[in-house]
Amino acid sequence: MPVNPEFVSLSVRFALCVALSYMTWKAIREIIEPNRKQRLEAEKRARDLFVRLGLSPDIHLSEHEMFVATNLVEPSTITVDWDDIGGLESTIEELRRTVLAPLRRRADSRASSLIQPPKGVMLYGPPGCGKTMLAKALAKEADARFINLQLSTLTDKWYGESQKLAAAVFSLAEKIQPAIIFIDEIDAFLRIRDRGDHEVTAMMKAQFLSLWDGLISSSDTKIVVLGATNRPQDVDDAIRRRLPCAFCIGYPDISQRALILQKILAKEQLALDVELNVIAAQTETFSGADLHELCRKAAVRCFHRSEDMEEQNNQTHRHAGGDGDGYVINMEDFQDALLQSGSASHLRILGALADRLSGSGNIA
Incomplete structure (x- = not known):
């Protein structure tokens, strides 16, 4: 049966139109959603972490929660434990009593609304004295999900995204609680607010404080914000009020x-x-x-x-x-x-x- 040249020509033109339309759609999608590749990579890393941490894969996470979930720490990857820290036995014991015990004894805490872990803990003191090591050892021993929050996680070039990521930190922690949110060098992230702050930074801090207030007012949540800093005097007063449990890690005697x-x-x-x-x-x-x-x-x-x-x-x-x-x-x-x-x-x-x-x- 002879092939119709017009049919072949029409088929070729149709295929070219489909290919051109696909390339155009792909280019437009990249312009509209420039972070799509990073989002897909973050989703894959977050799902892998969920499996290794024993979390249910059925937990529904939003796009921003999925991105924050990449900061979850797998305890088996931490090489520091309490035995590696010398000279801070009293601080370690107090952290175990104040933070770890209330997080673990969830049934006992229902007997009293006061038997709760502190909503905020601050480790402060000169550099090199063991604050980060304490946080790592706490993450290894804690029977809780540990979110090592990086400042870069909350910064985004698109307007409004930083506030959404800040909200995702607390919504993710609520879904996977008991949870500890660790912020190293908290003074760089939540430093004293002034008129020189950029609008986006000021809005992100306000969002963080507002959500933290909701966390503090709720007695059912098992979420602790753990901050470490070398310059506690640079931390905003509102943040220090939300970190009522403070430990000074000074130079060793x-x-x-x-x-x-x-x-x-x-x-x-x-x-x-x-x-x-x-x-x-x-x-x-x-x-x-x-x-x-x-x-x-x-x-x-x-x-x-x-x-x-x-x-x-x-x-x-x-x-x-x-x-x-x-x-x-x-x-x-x-x-x-x-x-x-x-x-x-x-x-x-x-x-x-x-x-x-x-x-x-x-x-x-």
Whole structure:
């Protein structure tokens, strides 16, 4: 049967029109919905997290809730627990009593409206003293969903989207409660409001505060907002009022520094002349992070010393995977590392003095 040329031509033109229409529709959709690709990726990540966290896949989430859900933390991926934190035993015990126990004993809390977890907890103090480690350990042990809220999650270039994302934080937490919303460096996100704030930022803060008020007024919700900051004086007064349970994580004292050193050096080989109490007494202005850096420098010095011994003696004292007899940190390694760390310590002292003179170190 002969093919009709007009039919072939018409079919080709129709196919071209369909293809052109599809490409045009796709281009228009990308213009109208530029975040579609990110939304689909966020939805996939959120669904995978729901499965790993044991949440029901039948929970209906909006587009914005799905995006916020990508900030959920899987406890098995957290490598920090209470045993890794030294010198903060009293704070850990208080967090367990104040936050974890009320979240877990949901049946007991119905006997009294006062047996509830605090709606807001603030960890404040100088940097490097264990605030983020406490939050990680809390996330690992808590029998609750942990949302590690990032500031970038709530910022969007499209007008009105930031407010919707802020609302999605609380609506998502309500659907998956008990939940903990962790905001690190909360002063950067919810700092003191003034006339210099951008309109979008001011609206997002107002939305966040309004939704937080609704959370506080409800006695049935099991949601805790956990904030950490190095500059509590920069946090807005309205935010501090909503964080009634505050813990000051300051510089460790001599006994706490000795415990921190024990935690850091638990798996290291130390010479018999190493006295951790002496090192703790010599590091008066050091934070936990400073002590970790001090131990790292001492270990690096020991490593180079071992390498030099190998070259001089023309024999191997330290093999990869061996007994490591040549790699033993001695007291001299710590003393040399301490001399290298002196400048940073002096800078911290000068900074603390400047804060006291300016009055910025006080909490209103």
